[in-house]
Amino acid sequence: MSSNKTVKNTEILKKLASDxxxxxxxxxxxxxxxxxxxxLEEWLKRGYQGKMSYLENHFDKRLDPTLLVPGAKSVVSLIYNYFPPEDNHQRxxxxxxxxxxxxxxxxxxxxxxxRELVHDLKKEVGDVDxxxxxxxxxVMERSWAEKSGIGWVGKNSxxxxxxxxxxFFLAELIIDLELIPDAPTKDYCGTCTACMDAxxxxxxxxxxxxxGSKCISYLTIELKDDIPAEFSxxxxxxxxxCDICQEVCPWNRFSTPHNEKDFLPNDFIQNATRQEWQEMTKEIFNEVFRKSPVKRTKYSGLKRNIEFIKKDQ
Known part of the structure; x- marks a missing residue:
């Protein structure tokens, strides 16, 4: 039996998450x-991590949240929307x-x-570690999210x-607060293979x-070597x-635009032509992508990607 306090704390958390x-x-x-x-073991054995060797580390921690947070009682999975109000992928x-x-x-x-959510949670329920x-x-974020019932893992993983x-982005709180666990939802992909086919x-x-070693996201971000010729x-x-497997997914017809000003594109991302991308200097890259995820691929990586695609045109 769940105590009234546990039920109440779960209600408080979910209300704060929405707020x-x-x-x-x-x-x-x-x-x-x-x-x-x-x-996980099989996926790594097949070499699907490519050169992302960091995925082979901390095997036990990936599977056991109490190794990341001693005394943890609950894993809270959250969804934060990033679907843009307008995008330039039709250009x-x-x-x-x-x-x-x-x-x-x-x-x-x-x-x-x-952090703000945890701060407010502590104000409501007392100390939470x-x-x-x-x-x-x-953290196996998709596995936890699936377990918590906020979605299912599709064919595109x-x-x-x-x-x-x-x-949307997934985020987690691993905390020592006892909460009421949710039940998983079912898989609604059915026989659809749109993502696999596309x-x-x-x-x-x-x-x-x-x-992972064949995924365009890996090739353009994680891979530090030359992109293999087989991907010409x-x-x-x-x-x-890459968003191809999301663009063709029928469930994304329900995507609604976010209202997070920090996720809006700057002028360069919104309007740059191929030529402007090709002529981008390191100074422009540093300015345009100063606080952007694109920084991860570095100027040299982005130029490599552009050159690789340019050869095909």
Whole structure:
């Protein structure tokens, strides 16, 4: 039996999450992710991590939240919308960057909101110990989100939500507060294989499994070497990240524009032509992408990506 206090604390948390701009909030019990251990091991064994060797580290911590936060009782999964009010992917005179990278780096924006949420939670329920995470530690965020019922893992391995598709960031609180766990939802992908069929590099070999070493996002961001020649004429103008498997997903017809000013694109991202991208200097790159996720690929990486695509034109 759940105590009245646990029920009340769960209600307070979910109300605060909504007040701070999170679209969904789900709760899981902090325990070892038994079902994920074998899947993660197999994925790594196949070499799908490519050169992302950091994914081989902290295997136990990825599966056991109490190793990240001793005494943890709950994993709280949250969704924060980033679907842009308008985007330039219909333009044929420009290159494409993933929609999540249009504005300010989400690590900072969403983490600030999480900290404010925890601050307000403490005011309401007393001292809470734990950590906040936004795609920045060995946390199996999609597994926890699925477990908490805020969506299911689609065939493209992204979390899908019936009300808003997949254009959102996932964030977590791992805390020592006892909360009422939510039940998982069902998988609503059915027989649809739109994402698998549309991927130009065949990076989705089976349902829910992405071969990271073939994914355009990996090739344009994580890979530090030259892009292998086998991907010529397959990049579809993506110079940072890729949204193809999201663009074709039927659930994304339910995406609604965010109202987060920090995620709005600057003038360069909104209006630059291919030529302006090609002529971009390091100074312009540093200015345009000063607080952007695109910084991650560095000026040299972005130029490499542009040159690789230019050869195909």
């Amino acid at each position: 701070h701009g999170f679209s969904f909030c789900g709760v899981s019990k902090a325990e070892f992710l038994e079902s994920e251990a074998g899947r 044929t005179d420009s290159y494409k960057i993933a929609r999540y990278a249009y504005g300010k780096d989400y690590h900072y924006v969403v983490k600030d909101k999480l 734990g950590r906040v995470f936004v795609d920045s530690a060995p 992204l979390l899908l939500n019936r009300s808003m598709g997949s254009y 991927c130009p590099t065949d990076a989705i070999p089976e349902s829910g499994v992405v071969d 004429n397959k990049m579809n103008d993506w110079i940072f990240g």
